[in-house]
Amino acid sequence: MYSISKDKLNSLYSAIAGEFDLFMPIKAAGQTNYGFWSEGAEGDIDTLKTIKSGKDAFFPQVEQLYTVNREIVPADVAASDDAEKAADTPVRTKLKVNPVKLIDHDFVIFGMRPCDVRAIEVMDNVFLSDPVDSYYKSRREHGIVVALACHEPEESCFCTVFGIDPSDPSKAKADVATWLIGDKLYWKAITDKGEALTSKVSSLLEEEDSDSKVEEEKAYIESIAKQLPNAELSLEGWGAGKTDEKFKSEVWDKVYKGCLGCGTCTFVCPTCQCYDIKDYTTKDGIQRYRCWDSCMYSDFTLMAGGQNRQTQLQRFRQRFMHKLVYYPTNNDGMFMCVGCGRCVEKCPQSLNIVKVIKAFAENN
Ligand code: SF4
Ligand code: SF4
Structure with a gap:
């Protein structure tokens, strides 16, 4: 185990950013959200909950997929000596597809909470199943995840319901586990990628026998997590194979x-x-990009004939059925919520x- 004092964290960020792109919680205009760290940015690992999670690191809100350009193909006749005939020949064009370059360099996602790390596993099941999403896959291969324990879980947190341990990021599928305790950050490499990152910043880390401090911190976090209002939320009745029963329930009309x-x-x-995937025309050709969409929108999956979900009740039901029934049905019982x-x-x-979940429990 290693440690670094809190007042040296900027040096740590600077050292990491010297080697890799560093994606982490940044405080700006009073709010903390993930972004790329650069000198002068205010890294903030005290705030428990960033506005959005760090999922943009692997699945950005907007990303370009490829461009399509029209290329002029010289007509055969143009090369001939028959200038008159050449002038009359229409110019031929062909379309050229230029995929964007996949990410090919390692980057670091710093300060990710255990629930958000579990969320990466959820996305892996989607994007790394056949057909594999090459854009996502390249980011997963190159991302180094530094997870951070939740010093004081908040009232709205309920990750323990899904078997996530907010006190122990070494159980999450991250590369480095860290704990922010008092005026120090404690650091433990878990994977080879984590070891490699640790060696790059080793001059800033101090080797320390801090197991007892970390164990004390874990017990403190667990004691808070147990007392949270939704710690005992029951998922009974949800999960794989509940489609008919839940889909037809009248509870949706109320909730x-x-x-x-x-x-x-x-x-x-x-x-x-x-x-969603969209094309737009630029002066350099067509750009195809994808951007997050929402099943809560009335035009989500809208087709020319109008066959999408027509009512807000249907859309609302879809979101929660997906998280609590459809996804677990297709993924060995894993829920698509991390609390x-x-x-x-x-x-x-x-x-x-x-x-x-509570409304269904009360109406059963
Ligand atoms: S549940 Fe409905 S109102 Fe609430 S955030 Fe989602 S879309 Fe908006
Ligand atoms: S549905 Fe679950 S994972 Fe998604 S924002 Fe709500 S609590 Fe978080």
Whole structure:
């Protein structure tokens, strides 16, 4: 185990950023969100919950996929001596597809909480299954995840319901586990990638026998997590194979009311992975990009004939059925929620997955 004092964290960020792109919680205008760190930026690993999770590191909110250009093909006749004939020959063009270069250099995602690390596993099941998403895969191969224990879980957190341990990031599928305790950050490499990162910054880290401090911190975090209002939330009745029973329930008629279809819940969610693909014309050709989409939007998956989900009730039901029934059915029981609590905090109508689960429990 290593440690570094909190007042040297800027040097640590600087050392990491000297070798890699560093994606981490940054405080700006009073809010903390993930972004790329550069000199002068205020890295903030004290704030527990970033507005969005770090999922952009692997699945950016907007990304270009490829461009299509029209290339002029010289007509055969143009090369001949027959100038008159050449002038009359229409210019031929062909389309050239230029995929964007996949990421080929390592980068670091720093300060990711255990729930958000679990969310990467959720996305892996989607993007790394056949057909593999090459854009996502290249980022996963090159991303080095430094996870951070949640010093004081907050009221909206309920990750333990999904078997996530906020006190021990070494159990998450990260490369380095860290704990911020008092005026020090404690650091433990878990994987080869984590060892490689550790060796790059070793001059700033002090070797320290800090197991007892970390154990004390874990016990402190566990004691808070146990007392959170939703720590005992029951997932009984949800999961694989519950499609018929849950889909047809009348509870949806009650719980969806008030949903504005604003999509905030999907955009802050670390596990939502729906996207749209669009083309737009630029002076240099057509650019194809993809961007996050939301199943809460009325035009989500809209086709020319209008066959998408027509009502907000249907859209609301889809979001929660996906997280609590469809995804577990297709992924060995794994839920598509990690209990980060962002939707609990951000929904302007105070609708969220906890309320849905509780409403079904009360109506059973
Ligand atoms: S549940 Fe809340 S955050 Fe989500 S779309 Fe409806 S109103 Fe917006
Ligand atoms: S559904 Fe809500 S609590 Fe669950 S992972 Fe998404 S934002 Fe977090």
